[in-house]
Amino acid sequence: MEEIVNLFHGFAVVVQPFNLMVMVVGIMLGVIIGVLPGLGGANGVAILLPLTFSMSPTSAIIMLSCIYWGALFGGAITSVLFNIPGEPWSVATTFDGHPMAQQGRAGEALTAAFTSSFVGALFAVIMITLVAPLVAKFALQFGPAEKFGVYFLAFCSFIGMSKEPPFKTVASMMIGFALAAVGLDSITGQLRLTFGYTELLTGFDFLIAVIGLFGIGEILLSIEEGLTFKGGSAGINPKVVFQTWAELPRYWMTSLRSCVIGCWMGISPAGATPASFMSYGIAKRVSKHGDRFGRGEVEGVVAPETAAHAAGTAALLPMLSLGVPGSPTAAVLLGGLLIWGLQPGPLLFVEQKEFVWGLIASMYLGNVVGLLVVLTCVPLFAAILRIPFSIIAPIILVFCAIGAYTVHNSTFDVVMMLVFGVVGYILKKCNYPLAPMVLAIVLGDKAEEAFRQSLLASQGGLGIFFSNGLVSSIMALGLIALFWPLISNALTRLKPRTAL
């Protein structure tokens, strides 16, 4: 009951005129970011973070989270019209979305995509409203060992669920941890890994890494592929919208399944991209028209879009309640919290009620606003994509540089951004996943602190991580997640035998 009262307080905060304006601006910027190649949710939010420095934390998080919703919506536009996924999580949307556009059903595909995104997000927000306060309350009892357990679980799930070879994920993640360790050690106050360079005193900021790895790296990839945009027309009118809406309830089962997949993949840090693929794959297998998938089936748009948006939204649940972000973009939002002087974690629900519930309320409203904005402005956003790459690329580079500079007002960071960009380009081409590296840079210090405090309490014994039921089960879950590919392999091998 208390949560409902809090949520209404949150709505009261959100409907203030300034916050509403910030919301619409955020959504518009987000869709533009989602549409443009080279700019994505994570680095887009990172670049625009300095714009929020002079705002109150609540307005700031509303703006940034709305940029995120906008980016989630925007990815679908380019997938359907141009067959170019603006975001990795909308790759699966191209499979059926683009064939529909080629058949002149672009309006139908876009309406289905946007509406499914909305449904997925709404499902995840309701889940966050109900579950997040409980998780936070529960997590308030956590000691250092349990905290480390949660980090351990998050990172193990990354290794176990990654599509890339596990040791590439490990290498990428550990490099992130090493970069996080550079600079002042928070426990002993000692300098480490700086090798006498004063620039390294403050360590590597993950925002720089995000802008470089995802922003600059992405531009280098796009230019190498020699992007040319050949798009279908972006006609969308009320008649098509209502016709599609009348048709969509038929796919309620696909929707519901995709919502659940999305929420699960979003909370465990697998993220929106695998969620969209998994949801598409399952829908194809289960659907009566599975054989028609890939040739312009509405269901093939509904499944990945619902799951991607549900996952993208659900990624905020662990970020808000535990301080462990479920995706790189959630990590950037968490970085924003630190900059605005808030301490992420379960205490947020106790000490910053207005902030937390303002954010949750803005998720409801932001997605409604987002749906209206994208449905009405599709031609406008599609026009942005027709701006030639040789104009848009340097402008994106300039914004990346500004974003990197403003993090610490340091030109050294701009240099680091470029270095991260080149590293990101090479690693991406060699199939090293970048998200674990970013999350390790964000969480490295906190995970290490929890680990060392636990060891201090136990005088060095690793037994503390299995000292009570709670921490043991978290650690056990982590180990299961880590070895999941081996376990599921063994299970599928066992099955035929039991059938005999």
Added chain:
Amino acid sequence: MTDDSHGLRGAGPTQRSVEIGVTVAMAVFSLIVVAGSLKAGIGWGAEGPQAGFVPFYVGLMILGSSIINFGALVVERPDAQLFAEWGQLGKVMSVLVPTSIYVALVPWIGIYVASALLIAVFMRWLGRYGWGLVAAISIGVPLVTFVVFEKWFLVPLPKGPIEAYLGF
């Protein structure tokens, strides 16, 4: 049959050789981390594990996984899959070189003038646009940025002699 790296698709470094290079680079990086950790101390101190304790093992894990990744590459049969063609890498360099110069110029001439130059170079050199459009966009974008950041959101960005001359 498989050796078509000099055939229709054009030449370039193979995926395998680049990936081997990456694993070697990671191993070198891990040794730097291990060396730095040893210097910070990896034992047990007054506040529990010393500052280098965690990074030391992190370094070892990077080393271990890069050796495994290296091994996997060496065992695998060499194929002719390219990392990228030289022409594609040339395109990448055509973005990377101006951007590097841009980043180097920012501390000296400020971000606004440098940005104008970067956009102008891109549009003129890669896009071959007319001077009118080049001037409009390369001056317009930094100007709008200036108003949004310095005036509207009060976030100062690096400025150089030209801005100083104009009194900002």
